[in-house]
Amino acid sequence: MTDFAGKNGFIWWVGVVENRVDPLAIGRCQVRIIGWHNQDKLKVPTKDLPWAHPMYPLNNSKSFSSPKVDDWVVGFFLDGENAQQPVMMGVLPGIRL
Secondary structure, eight states: OOOSTTTSOOOEEEEEEEEOOOTTOSSOEEEEETTTSOSOTTTSOGGGSOEEEEOOOGGGSSSOOOOOTTOEEEEEETTGGGOOSEEEEEEETTOOO
């Protein structure tokens, strides 16, 4: 198998949070990832973006908050180049271009 991080390479990304209202209430966000998702929201609407899971520290997994809409986040794909299982590792708050 070569379709997961660590086996086929570590694919990291940077993106912008577009939706933080997670129906599962576990802190996921829909992130428009630069170079992976078209910036034209008519071609790739927010509702079609995959849910990015947050990465929390082991000693604080019960207390968390999601990044805010328009925050930039850095992460990686669990499923490599399939790019459907993003994980958020950190936030670059309030950066706007």
